[in-house]
Amino acid sequence: MxxxxxxxxxxxxxxxxxxxxxxxxxxxxxxxxxxxxxxxxxxxxxxxxxxxxxxxxxxxxxxxxxxxxxxxxxxxxxxxxxxxxxxxxxxxxxxxxxxxxxxxxxxxxxxxxxxxxxxxxxxxxxxxxxxxxxxxxxxxxxxxxxxxxxxxxxxxxxxxxxxYSGYEQTRHRTKLERLQHVFDYVEAHYANELKLNQLAAVSNMSVYHFSRFFKEATGMTVGRYITSYRVTEADRLLQLTDVPVTEIAYRCGFRSIPTFNRVFKQLRGCSPSAVRKINLS
The missing domain is CATH 2.60.120.280 (Regulatory protein AraC)
Known part of the structure; x- marks a missing residue:
């Protein structure tokens, strides 16, 4: 999806x-x-x-x-x-x-x-x-x-x-089209390092205006969105595959296992290993 x-x-x-x-x-x-x-x-x-x-x-x-x-x-x-x-x-x-x-x-x-x-x-x-x-x-x-x-x-x-006025409707559709490019880029490259200036370039905006645009459009910062996307993908792999936890972390764009464990627990309330144990049981 x-x-x-x-x-x-x-x-x-x-x-x-x-x-x-x-x-x-x-x-x-x-x-x-x-x-x-x-x-x-x-x-x-x-x-x-x-x-x-x-x-x-x-x-x-x-x-x-x-x-x-x-x-x-x-x-x-x-x-x-x-x-x-x-x-x-x-x-x-x-x-x-x-x-x-x-x-x-x-x-x-x-x-x-x-x-x-x-x-x-x-x-x-x-x-x-x-x-x-x-x-x-x-x-x-x-x-x-x-x-x-x-x-x-x-x-x-x-x-x-x-x-919506006609102008507001057109503006709204333009916003969705810009988001399309950014979300598609994250979906294709989340396993790699993603920098703010890369995503700003994808949307053809300055870093400053892109950061404001993204927060206003989605309610979250770019960094939080990327982290959430990576954790969601990691959670899916933990539940549906037997790929080792360490490999899942790197596949999903995390460059440090301690960071992966800490961020995952912050967003999911439990560790990646706990999710894997629940799935195995």
């Missing part, structure tokens, strides 16, 4: 995709689908553009088409249910939806005494879709469509939005 653009799991014949997962971690990416996140248990951190949100149990989060976002786990862990649906479901309204951005993406579970009407209206079809996802082979396509259309209606009509 390309780092810069997550290939949505929806298709023209199946424009809806949902799944349950835990402790989700995903580097900055974007896709054309609208994404709805429901935290079933624990807490989950979500980055949206330059902003970071900590979602609590019961919270909902809305990610619009084309928005750069990432996920980071928290120590207490989480279980989340994610729904993705394509803009094609909106038919003739699709282009209008494309330029409407959710003004307040985080919709927390209301506390006692708070107005929770919008939250409860959104939660109902989300829970219906979750229950249908548990049916597996007995899932009813008609029930899924009914719930997703109810969810779409509420998101379109009742959730506060901001509207």
């Amino acid at each position: 390309r780092a810069w653009q997550q290939k949505g799991r929806t298709t023209s014949t199946r424009p809806i995709h949902s799944f349950e997962t835990g402790d989700i971690e995903y580097s900055p990416h974007w896709h054309d689908e609208i994404e709805v996140v429901y935290v079933m248990q624990g807490r989950q951190r979500v980055g949206l553009n330059q902003d970071s949100y900590t979602l609590g149990e019961g919270d909902l989060f809305l990610i619009h088409s084309g928005q750069v976002h990432h996920y980071a786990p928290l120590p207490e862990g989480s279980r989340v249910f994610i729904i993705q649906y394509g803009l094609t479901l909106y038919d003739e309204l699709a282009e209008k939806v494309r330029v409407r951005i959710v003004a307040q993406p985080h919709i927390p579970k209301p506390r006692q005494g708070e107005d929770g009407k919008l939250y409860m209206r959104l939660l109902k079809p989300v829970l219906e879709l979750y229950q249908e996802s548990l049916q597996q082979d007995q899932e009813c396509p008609l029930a899924v469509k009914a719930s997703i259309y109810e969810l779409m209606k509420i998101v379109y009509r009742d959730v506060p939005h901001q509207v």
